[in-house]
Structures are given as structure tokens and as C-alpha cells.
Amino acid sequence: MATKKKKTLVIVESPAKAKTIGKFLGSKYRVEASMGHVIDLPKSKLGVDIDNDFAPHYITIRGKGKVLKKLRKEAKKSKDVLLATDPDREGEAISWHLARALKLDDGENRVVFNEITKNAITNALKAPREINDDLVDAQQARRVLDRLVGYKLSPLLWKKVRKGLSAGRVQTVAVRIICEREREIEAFEPDEYWSITANLKKDKEKFSADLYRIDNKKFNIDNEDDAKNAVAEIEKEDFVVSKVKKRNRKRNPYPPFTTSTLQQRASTLLNFSAKKTMFIAQQLYEGIEVGGEGTVGLISYIRSDSTRISQEAANDAKSYIMDEFGDKYYKNKKRKTKNSDSAQDAHEAIRPTGVQRTPDKIKKYLSKDQEKLYRLIWERFVASQMAPAVYEIYTVNLKAGEKYLFRASGSKVKFPGFMRVLSYNGNDREELPVLEEGEKLPVEDIIPEQHFTQPPPRYTEASLVKTLEEEGIGRPSTYAPTISTIISREYVEKDGRSLKPTKLGFIVTDLLVEYFPDVTDVEFTAKIENKLDQIEEGEFEWNKLLAEFYNPFSDRLETAREEMESVDIVEETDEVCEKCGSPMVVKYGRYGKFLACSAYPDCKNTKAYVEKTGVACPSCDGGEIIKRKSRKGRTFYGCSNYPDCEYVLWNKPSEKKCPECGGIMVEKRTKKDGDHLKCVNKSCGYKESR
Secondary structure (H helix, E strand, O other): OOOOOOOEEEEEOOHHHHHHHHHHHOOOEEEEEOOOOOEEOOOOOOOEEOOOOOEEOOEEOOOOHHHHHHHHHHHHOOOEEEEOOOOOHHHHHHHHHHHHHOOOOOOOOEOOOOOOOHHHHHHHHOOOEOOOHHHHHHHHHHHHHHHHHHHHHHHHHHHHOOOOOOOOOOHHHHHHHHHHHHHHHHHOOOOEEEEEEEEEEEOOEEEEEEEEEEOOEEOOOOOHHHHHHHHHHHOOOOEEEEEEEEEEEEEOOOOOEOHHHHHHHHHHHHOOOHHHHHHHHHHHHHOEEEHHHEEEOOEOOOOOOOOOOOHHHHHHHHHHHHHHOOHHHEOOOOOOOOOOOOOOOOOOOEOEOOOOOOHHHHHHHOOHHHHHHHHHHHHHHHHHOEOOEEEEEEEEEEEEOOOEEEEEEEEEEEEOHHHHHOOOOOOOOOOOOOOOOOOEEOEEEEEEEEEEOOOOOOOEHHHHHHHHHHHOOOOHHHHHHHHHHHHHOOOEEEEOOEEEEOHHHHHHHHHHHHHOOOOOOHHHHHHHHHHHHHHHOOOOOHHHHHHHHHHHHHHHHHHHHHHOOOOOOEEEEEEEOOOOOOEEEEEEEOOEEEEEEOOOOOOOOEEEOOEEEEEEOOOOOOOEEEEEEOOOOEEEEEEOOOOOOOOEEOOOEEEEEOOOOOOEEEEEEEOOOEEEEEEOOOOOOOEEEO
16 A cells, blocks of 8 residues: 655645645645734733843734644644745744744745745745744844833823723824824914916917916915905006926836835725725735636735835736837836835835736726725836836916016826826826917906915825834834724724824823833834844844833833823713703713713713714704714714614714705815815815815
């Protein structure tokens, strides 16, 4: 009887990844999933021996015992064991824990790949390496740091503020950034200014020009009287073209996506949260069933801060561009891209694993959201390898008498270049008619318009991610869970797309800034990230970083325990307690806001908190629009008669009715119009400043 040949066991994190890889490897291999981390610090205690060089005490994660038992069984009957977890710090740490738990011999049992395709997997299996201890140390340092901060600060907040709160190394700084922006907005004093626009005509073509200079100087009209006087003078003058300037301008494509830029772009264009973007990207990376190909990873590894691409990927894009668009659409020289300071350059940018799998070809195999994100990634990558677009830019100066100079500008595309491949190019500009110097033009009207300088905008998920990356706070892979946490803890709430700090967020931030200035400091947190990168490169010892951090942190902790005063978060309301007649106040409990009688403890009446808007529901009788929160923490406004009435708005309604149609007006803020009210009826579209 022939002896059964032993297989090689390949261990990855997820069943989806295991399924995709298993289809590539054949009968000599068996692929199993660890279901993520199997070993971690305990939840019930600190799990760090501070007096013994911060040695972590690891345990098997609850529920992972069966997984480890199965993996040990498979490892014993296997010829070899290969650890094929993700190619980053977390993946390296998972492999390190697995190697110890399975008692694998030291050696070349670690395989890494940047994409889940047959070629990538086959090549990775030919080049196993040893586990990278520096990567493991960097992950371990980050994990222990986060445990020290969270495990020590959170109980302090429970005692001084309320139960259920948390503090974290990255989340605390993120909330501070949002709070500081809100204070900038609150302190902002708007200045009035006026613009003057002339609507002109050349034959049948209309265009507009803005007042640019008065008496050859930059002008500042800051009141209505001056604006009206200027218009009265301008109306007496002829408009004559004094200068026509044409020039060509190249517009280069953006580099391929990093984790951060993908999150930003998906938020801006697709309205995806960072969490949703990473969830869908993970699906595309781990594998999708695509017709005759079977299950295949559609994009490269999704946690990367590099814009570098492999020569193979560049050649793939070149072939597609030359075949589809022709030689002139391919970039004729290598374009330099700037990686972030923390870029792990063994990684590539996020890109499609095969350019020939165009979004249109494979969209029938994808969900709508998968198709949207894949299209974004595919187009960005292909565009990055294409020629620049070329615009012809027109600048026209027009004199209105000797005193007033107006300027109009426009452009037209001379060569679309990379824009041929983009669904979203966002660069529409007005074309001007052909104009000649000395030409006199008829004026249709001259319009003065009042404006006010605007405060800096609130952060959105996209702009917060951008700021965190620019400041060197955390890693792009941590941004999605960080944003989810600060919303779920009610430090921040979503107002449309904006992130707005709550009263709780302000209070906790102010306490932590006072007693833990280092932990809440942007520059200090960035230095910690830099030290983690040095550990990864083998240039710094992980427990030395922990000692440098913990000793001053511990001293501040003792001071805070003794000196920090307890805070009772109370908000006054107009409601009266039906039991004793005292005012009701808003308090924060473990599960959020609630109403409580201000006469407590004499009266212990409480009830659910409902934030009213004072706007009647237009869809039913007796309903009122109230503030609500979605399961994902996003603020919206719905009818109080829900579920009988499902009327919903995503912006806060105003008590002011639309003067045109009588419909509901909602509060909005855009870059173009600033703070304004807009009618929700699409057929109306009325808007006004607020």
C-alpha cells in the first residue's frame, strides 16, 4: 500500500483569503485560516510586566483555542508549514505568534505577497524567509503602548467623567484636532466684502468677468454703499478688451492610491466612510468570483503608504494604454512620486492586479459598492501611467474706463491625456469666446454681490484622514477604526459629512490636555510613530521606547488621580418634570444622553432624550422632525412617528419655510456658498445665505 504524501500547510488570516489561495496551489498544499490574531494581551488585566522591561503577557484569545488545536493537528501531519499572513507589522506579528504556538522550528517559513494572484503566490512560495523580528518588535511596541494608555487612562475617565469612556494614543489626538477646529470656528468673526461681476456678450456667446483692480490696485469693497457707487460709475463706461493672454498648461495625473488617499477620495467622491472603504477593499483584495477565472484577488494589498509600483504592473498598464488609446496617451518618461516619510517601500501602491479586468468587464460580478471602489482604484492606477492633459488657458483683461479693470478666464482641453480614463475629473471650466484686443463689448448687466469671509470648515472624514497623515499621527490602517471609535464613544458626531465635537468630547479633551499634555500633543504623538518606524528598521529598541514614554506618563497619572476633579455633564432644557415640576436636564449615561430631573436625589424621574427641531413633518399628521443617529453613528433627522412614518433628512431642518414653495429648508455649508439654507424640494432648489 502506497504511503500518503504529506502536504505543505499554508496559514493565512481569513477563510476568504484561504479559499482564493487554495484554488491556485493544487493538491500538494493545504490552506487554513487563523481567523486573524490568535494570541493577544488579556482583556481582563493590563498584561504588561512594567518592572520586567515591559514584557507582555500573551494569552490565547477567547474562542481561538479550537482554531489553534486544528492548526496544531494539521501542522503535525504536514511536510512543511508556511506562514502567509499579510505583509505588514500586524501580519508579521500574527506569523510570529503562530510559529510559537505551533512550536515551529526557526527557519525560512514566512512567505509574503502583495497581491493574491497565481503568479504572486507561486513566486512567494519559491522565496520563503525568516520572520522579521524588527517588524514584530514594532507591532509589539505599538500594542503595549496602546494598552498602557488605554488601560490606565480609561478607568480614570470612568471615575472622573462617566462609565464607558475610553482614551487612546491616536483617538485622543484626533478628537483634540476636531475640538480645536470647532473652537476656531466659534471664535471666527466674519468680515464683509463685495464682488462685482459684469455679464458680457460677444455675438451670441455670453460670459462673465469679475472686477479685478481699481486704479491699478487690488480693491477691497466692504460695504453696500461703496459697491453701489462703483456699479453706478462702471455702468457709464464702455467695456474694451485690453489684453488677451493664451498659454498652455499641463495637468499631471495623481499617483496611484495609498491607504490614506484611497480613504480620502472614496469619502469625497463616493461618500464612503473610512471603515466602509476598508471593508470593501478587503473583499476586493481577498478575492471575488470572476466568471471563468474563478476566485481572484482584484487589487493589491490595501494597507500601504507607498506610491511605488512594480515593473510588471507598469508594463501591464503600458500595454493596455497603447492598445486602447495609442502611443501618445502613454507617459513618455518615468514620473517621480513622493512617498510619505513612513512609507514601507517593500509595499506597492494600491492597484488592480490585472489592468485587462476593466470595471465594465467585471462589474456584473461585483456589488454596486464593490464596483464603485474598484473603478476608482482601476482608473486612478491607469491614469497614473498616462500622459498629462494639456489645457489652453485664456486670461482676458477688460477696461471699463481708465479706473476699473475686469478679468475673465477660461480654458479648453487641447489634449485630454489621462483624463480619457477618468469618470471623475472635476475640472470643468468656462470656455470664452474668441476675443481681440481693442474690441468693445456690450454689457448685459453688472451685479454687485455681498459676501462674508468664512471660518475654516469642520473636518470631514476625508480631511481628518489627510491631516492625521500629514501630521504623522497613527498609520493609515488605523484611521478607519479610530474614526469609528470617536463617534461610537460620542466624543464626535456626524453632521452631514462634517465631524462635530460633542460637549463630552470637549470636556474629555480639556481634561486630558491639562493633565496629559504629551499624550494629547500632535508633535509628541508623531515622534512616537517615528520611533516605531525606527524599531521596524532595527534602529531602536522597543522596550527603550516604552520606558521613555511610561515613566513621565506614570507620574502624570498619579497627579491626575489626586487632582483631577469629577465632572457632572449636565445640559439645561426647557422641559419640566411631570412628577415634581422642576426643570429637566440632559445627562450622559453609559448608553448616551438621557433626561433627568434637576431635583435629584429628591426626585429620581428620568426619561429618554429626544432632540427636537421644532419642524413639523411634511409627510404625516402630528409628526415632528427629531434628531436621530444611524447604526453607524451618522446624524440624521427623521419623523417622531417612525416607524409609521419614514420621512428622513440628512441635514438639519430650519424652522424657516421656503419662500418660493413653502417646503422645508435645511442647513448646508459648501465651499462655493458657505453657510446657507436650501429647499429640499428638487424641483424648487431655492437657497439663501444664513
